[in-house]
Amino acid sequence: MRSELDLELVSLTKRYGDTVAVDAITHLFHAGTYACLLGPSGCGKSSTLRMIAGHESVTDGAILLGGRDISRLQPALRGTAMMFQSYALFPHLTVAENVAFGPRMRGVDAKTRARRAAEMLDLVEMTALSDRLPAQLSGGQQQRVALARALITEPQILLLDEPLSALDPFLRVRMRAELRKLQRKLQITFIHVTHGQDEALALADEIVVMNDAKIEQAGPTRDVFEAPATAFVARFLGSHNVIALPQGQIAIRADELRLRPAEGARLQGRITAVEYQGTHVALTASVAGNQDVTALLTDKDFFGAPKDVGEAVGLDWDARAARALEA
Template structure:
């Protein structure tokens, strides 16, 4: 059942001259969803976000919010707000005035807009720094101000363009939790662009994997991770091996492979790499058909029966762990070494 606040993309296309950045994508974001557009650089995810926001014109198709086609409306009249990657704070304005700026442009009374801005700053735990300038803030604090400024207009949909990319790893993890908390408290739709698989899995109710200007796969985060549809999705999400089996290509999670001494194991080869990662060891091997696979072993399992580079090794797995992949897939495919072909 559709809600009055659903966001829908209908045949959405963006062309820059002869280059197609977004190719006729259609997708429904249910109201109140935290969705991540995930994919490599150049796949079309940021162009899609900017078309939703109104910062890029739509070549063909439509952006529909709450049953209303907003494709030709200016950003301020769409019911959306955007938080930019570089935060785009005004350096000469205080924190509270930065947050209140859009209300000032709408000629909201000074007392009202200040009260609303302080309410948003309280939501992101920044009230105590309301009179500081952006240059006096850390990166994480600037991000909170940018978030408060985006939320002050009470949007139906908040759009976030790589909002965590400028933060250090520790703060990035902390801010993931803050974003998720805010989305749940506010109950509005968040559409978040990222190239980080960990970020998408940690945040999203729904993941939309983009590749070569189209949607490769979309669905609940756990469903997409557990059942990737194509080799591209399996490899891009990580934690999967893509292997050729007698009955076709399949994705097998790295934690589903088991080392075995069985002479008839379906994958046999030799160890090419060993990486200690604290709680586990990532062991890489070249196996049947010159395929490269990775298996995660607990540190106890590995050091109880250690392997060396060049040593023979074989793998087995439960039948249900091999998820069949559909054929096809477009250009811009990922190689096993993480590079892309076009």
């Protein structure tokens, strides 16, 4: 069932001269969804986000919010807000002044914008630092201020352009949990651009995988991960092997592969690498067709019958674990 806050891209296209950055993509984002646009650099995901925000012009196609075409409206009139990768805070303004800047530019009176800024800072747990300048904040604190500044406009859709990329790995994990918690509390649509598979899997209700200016596959996060449709999606999501067999190409999750004696196994090869990863061991083998495949074993299974580089090995899997891939 359609909602008045659903966002729909209809044959959305962006060209820069002869270069096609986004190639006639069509997709419906349901209201209240946390969606991740996932893909490698240059695939078109940031251009798509910027067109939704109004920071990039649309070459062809339309952007519909609740059935209304917003693709030619100014950014402030779209019902969207964008949080940039760099956070783009004003260095000479305090935290509170940064958050209140948007309402100030729209002529909101001082008392109202101060109250709204205080509410937003409370939402992102930054009230105690409201008088500080951006240079006096950590990366995570700056991100919270940027979020508050975007949310004070009361957007129907929040657009996030690689918002975690500037953070260290530990803080990145912590902040993605905060983003998810905030989205659930606000119940508005978040569209988040990332090239990090772990980030998308941890955050998103829905993943839209982009490749070469097109949507390669889209759907609920677990569905896309469990059943990649193409070799690109299987490889990009990680944790999958793409294996060419005489009857076609299949994807098998690394944790679904089992070690067997070489004789009688579906695949035979030689171990080329063994990597200890704490709770798991990743074992890579070279098999027929000069293909590398990786099996992810529990540390208990591996150390119960350890293997070494150069050993012959067989690899097998349950029939249900193999996913046929599109040509």
